[in-house]
Amino acid sequence: QVQLVESGGGLVQAGGSLRLSCAASGLKFSDWTMAWFRQAPGKEREFTVAISWSGHSTYYADSVEGRFTILRDNAKNTVILQMNSLQPEDTAVYYCAAGYGALNNYHGESEYEYWGQGTQVTVSS
Secondary structure: OOOOOOEEEEEEEOOOOEEEEEEEEOOOEEEEEHHHHHHHOOOOEEEEEEEOOOOOOEEEEOOOOOEEEEEEEEEOOEEEEOOOOHHHOOEEEEEEEEOOOOOOOOHHHOOOEEOOOEEEEEEOO
């Protein structure tokens, strides 16, 4: 059974940082593209960042480029999202997702087969 478990969410002031983790189990982690999506209150879930199965390629939404960094540790079956310079508009539930191999569209939700339950990030002004 595949499980993706996020952790590290919380409340932070604007300008602060948070580090989210996603621990994967039940799959051969190094074969899977990993991504973070987020859903703000009253809005649809949106792509945030992805990292290829090899870790050699990363993809960022324009809104987080230069502030967020995605990393993966294939030995620990973990993907990390380092979020710096957080702003109130970053407030959302953040979801970890896994898609097999190289994807056609890293931004598309339908490319990802497995999802975590989400972790809340709240940025106060």
